[in-house]
Amino acid sequence: MNSATHITAPRRLLSRVRDVMAGEGTAQSRLDKITGIIAADLVTEVCSIYVRRAGDVLELFATHGLSSDAVHYTRLRVGEGLIGDIAAHANPLSLSDAKSHPSFAFRPETAEEDYHAFLGVPILRAGRVIGVIAVQNKTERKYTEEETETLQTIAMVLAELVVGGELIGRHELMPADGIALKPLRLEGTVYSGGLGIGKAVLHEPSFDIDNLVAEDPDEEMERLHEAFSSMLGHLDKLLSQSPLNAVDGGEHEDVLEAFRLVAEDAGWLRRTEEAVKSGLTAEAAVLKVKNEMRARLGAATDSYLRERIHDLDDLSNRLMLHLMGKAGADGAHLPEHMILVARNMGPAELLDYDHTRLRGLVLEEGSATSHVAIVARAMDIPVMGQVRDVLTKIDHGEAIIVDSDNAQVLIRPGEDVQQAFHETRKDQEKIKAQYAQLKDLPAKTLDGIDISLNINAGLLFDFEQIDETGADGVGLYRTEVPFMVRAQFPDVEAQRQLYEKVLDRADGKPVVFRTVDVGGDKVLPYWDELDEENPAMGWRAIRICLDRPAILRQQLRALILAARGRDIRVMFPMVAEVDEFIEAKKLLQRELDRVKERGGIAPENVHAGVMLEVPALALQMDKLIPLVDFISIGSNDLMQFLYATDRGNPHVSDRYDILSPFALGFLKSIRDRCDQAGVPVSICGEAAGRPLDAMALIGIGFRRLSMSPPAIGPVKEMVRTMSERQVAQFVHSTLSKPYVTIRPRLRDFAKDHGIKV
Ligand code: PEP
Numbered sequence: 001m002n003s004a005t006h007i008t009a010p011r012r013l014l015s016r017v018r019d020v021m022a023g024e025g026t027a028q029s030r031l032d033k034i035t036g037i038i039a040a041d042l043v044t045e046v047c048s049i050y051v052r053r054a055g056d057v058l059e060l061f062a063t064h065g066l067s068s069d070a071v072h073y074t075r076l077r078v079g080e081g082l083i084g085d086i087a088a089h090a091n092p093l094s095l096s097d098a099k100s101h102p103s104f105a106f107r108p109e110t111a112e113e114d115y116h117a118f119l120g121v122p123i124l125r126a127g128r129v130i131g132v133i134a135v136q137n138k139t140e141r142k143y144t145e146e147e148t149e150t151l152q153t154i155a156m157v158l159a160e161l162v163v164g165g166e167l168i169g170r171h172e173l174m175p176a177d178g179i180a181l182k183p184l185r186l187e188g189t190v191y192s193g194g195l196g197i198g199k200a201v202l203h204e205p206s207f208d209i210d211n212l213v214a215e216d217p218d219e220e221m222e223r224l225h226e227a228f229s230s231m232l233g234h235l236d237k238l239l240s241q242s243p244l245n246a247v248d249g250g251e252h253e254d255v256l257e258a259f260r261l262v263a264e265d266a267g268w269l270r271r272t273e274e275a276v277k278s279g280l281t282a283e284a285a286v287l288k289v290k291n292e293m294r295a296r297l298g299a300a301t302d303s304y305l306r307e308r309i310h311d312l313d314d315l316s317n318r319l320m321l322h323l324m325g326k327a328g329a330d331g332a333h334l335p336e337h338m339i340l341v342a343r344n345m346g347p348a349e350l351l352d353y354d355h356t357r358l359r360g361l362v363l364e365e366g367s368a369t370s371h372v373a374i375v376a377r378a379m380d381i382p383v384m385g386q387v388r389d390v391l392t393k394i395d396h397g398e399a400i401i402v403d404s405d406n407a408q409v410l411i412r413p414g415e416d417v418q419q420a421f422h423e424t425r426k427d428q429e430k431i432k433a434q435y436a437q438l439k440d441l442p443a444k445t446l447d448g449i450d451i452s453l454n455i456n457a458g459l460l461f462d463f464e465q466i467d468e469t470g471a472d473g474v475g476l477y478r479t480e481v482p483f484m485v486r487a488q489f490p491d492v493e494a495q496r497q498l499y500e501k502v503l504d505r506a507d508g509k510p511v512v513f514r515t516v517d518v519g520g521d522k523v524l525p526y527w528d529e530l531d532e533e534n535p536a537m538g539w540r541a542i543r544i545c546l547d548r549p550a551i552l553r554q555q556l557r558a559l560i561l562a563a564r565g566r567d568i569r570v571m572f573p574m575v576a577e578v579d580e581f582i583e584a585k586k587l588l589q590r591e592l593d594r595v596k597e598r599g600g601i602a603p604e605n606v607h608a609g610v611m612l613e614v615p616a617l618a619l620q621m622d623k624l625i626p627l628v629d630f631i632s633i634g635s636n637d638l639m640q641f642l643y644a645t646d647r648g649n650p651h652v653s654d655r656y657d658i659l660s661p662f663a664l665g666f667l668k669s670i671r672d673r674c675d676q677a678g679v680p681v682s683i684c685g686e687a688a689g690r691p692l693d694a695m696a697l698i699g700i701g702f703r704r705l706s707m708s709p710p711a712i713g714p715v716k717e718m719v720r721t722m723s724e725r726q727v728a729q730f731v732h733s734t735l736s737k738p739y740v741t742i743r744p745r746l747r748d749f750a751k752d753h754g755i756k757v
């Protein structure tokens, strides 16, 4: 095939299909005609169009070649037969002998027994499969890639006919249980806590494209390129003006940088160019590629790839606005207090909205580690994800409440409910203001015991919280978090810069760097996920680092270089055997020697500690104690392994309580052992940030706690209202009792003694 026919053939077919679509007759008669045109053009004996109907069935709507009796009679479930297979995976399927395919489902009414070759593609609309178009031949021929492309282009145009409302009611194309105009309560997953009240703004740009088929492809190509470069320019401007620049010079930049890399990904532009070459207008080409990538990536098992869908959606929408000359429209018409509702979005899209009006974000999809969630957390707005079909249940401007604290979204809440939430919000603000006032007061018990309160940090903006909360330092810096938001593994220099910023921001207050705790649920996008049956107990943290020492050595080197004479505190996670700690310390020593040999400035003091989160290590304290400079108990993992209960599984995660005499006794034995040896010990799991739990931990002797920043205020208030002696006495009196938990007793005790928990 020479290149001229290669380019003109699909265009010719496309303009014929367009003419029929724009012509006379019912939608059904136009569909019938189109099947004939396609079959003739692609030289196939059959062309059939299936439309997805309510109940997830695909109904044969038109055919050229199969028995006409089958039209509106043959129905396949999504997933059933070859047609159902295409719909289920949103992928084209090309077979030279369809009947030998395991999914082939023969329907006698179609009389298709004589056909061998089969090519089918999904008809996509907004990332959803709304139908399938298939061609068949009697011979065992192989369809070319161009033919697949052509059929996909036709499918894109046909989508307009399907959603036009004439063939089937629009409601059938919506996911089940559509809008009912009554208040609704939806559940989802919390990506960022808090409470937001406002009016819904649906972030689902719908583009009315008048013209799908190009009159002049060269002109369309030019338009595409112009829009592309204008989009890149706009993006740069947007990123440089981001409201986060003021508070964060680190990870969110990486996030946005990764986003920019997607924008510049040649593959994306090339595919769009190809679609223009095949005869689509620039707008239609952008939409086609968006739909296809979305469907393809949506089926990917790799979470990193799936996450990139949103970046691509964001970019496609953005490019579309530039094509249509609507970019940069201001948001003055948006409500004063807005809750953004989206299927999903990229980080730059979120930044497009006026952040002073944003009160919350609700996503149908997303994940806690998606770029938009990370940026939203940095902006301190509540975010709920995985809220199913929310876009079909709410309209622009309707009242909505994002109650992330209770993992719920309330749609069209009644006046009284809104009022109640406004009160809650006001109360929360008042309480926040009260906690802020405690910031400079000491965390000292009524009987004069000082408690050191520290924060757990992950992203750079968390370090702002040292000052805002008046914390004593950072008891746990989860260094894997910045690794997780990047597009690739940060090299020594990138890490050095980051750690330097961290130490600068801490301004002399101690920061405990926990070396990378990846693996398990903490997946790095650029690492192949291991398919492990029990990832939490699998190849993670120190186990990876000792097997691949370069990772740990680079991290330690970066840290030493960043310190430049200052103190450093390093802690190794998931150590189960003392020997693992010894090995890790050897690597640390090698890196210290290396820096010195090269004339670098060594840290003033190096404190090497261990994270105690595997029970086996707690039973080797005699060997461990002489080797460590400090111990930090990771009670999240320690409890999960001690009780063999998955901390992430809501069915069991609350089954055993850290406030049981056994667990407290166990923690106390570790604490006592450290105390005898003069080794500083702290607790940095979630329990340390819950006032009642923290009270009990202080009661068994802990003096150093590390918690998420918002917990500092409530815990400090508790500390300042408790008497260490009284609490210790009470907790000790329960340790020999056969209770599963002493939580209710502790709560009563706190109440009776005026302790604010
Ligand atoms: C812990 O296990 O208690 C801990 C603080 O570490 P992470 O939650 O990061 O596993």
Ligand code: MG
Residues within 6 Å of the ligand: 573, 613, 634, 636, 637
């Ligand atoms: Mg842990």
